[in-house]
Every structure is written in structure tokens, then in C-alpha cells.
Amino acid sequence: GKPVIAHMGPGVFTDVGHFIVLRGVQDENILVADPASRTRSEQSWDLSIILNEASKAASSGGPFWIVG
Numbered sequence: 001g002k003p004v005i006a007h008m009g010p011g012v013f014t015d016v017g018h019f020i021v022l023r024g025v026q027d028e029n030i031l032v033a034d035p036a037s038r039t040r041s042e043q044s045w046d047l048s049i050i051l052n053e054a055s056k057a058a059s060s061g062g063p064f065w066i067v068g
Helices: 047-053
Strands: 003-008 018-027 029-033 064-066
Touching: 003 047, 029 047
Parallel strands: none
Antiparallel strands: 003 018, 003 064, 018 029
């Protein structure tokens, strides 16, 4: 029920590194807010893509941070 900041590594969201917001779940898929792409923000994503592409180099408790 709370937004999650995700630090993403190389993949469909970025070539090098990028932050997105996981904003909800719809039909077992993840809704994102991607500041770099309206198209990606309008799609729903399989959780496995998010988990596989999450940055392996993130520190400070990441690559996921719950907001609120």
C-alpha cells in the first residue's frame, strides 16, 4: 500500500542505472512511475523483471526503499 523507490541496474529501464517508483499492483503485475519514460509508466511489469534488474550495487538498505 506504500510506494517503493527502486534503484534499477541495466535492462529495460536503463543502460547504466536509474530510479523508478513502484506505485502499485494490477492483475499480479507491478505498476511503475518512470521519470524517464511515460510509455514504461503506462505499462504493468512482471515482478521478475523488477527483481532481476534491480541494482546489485545499491547500498544504504537498497535497492528498494519503502516510502512512508
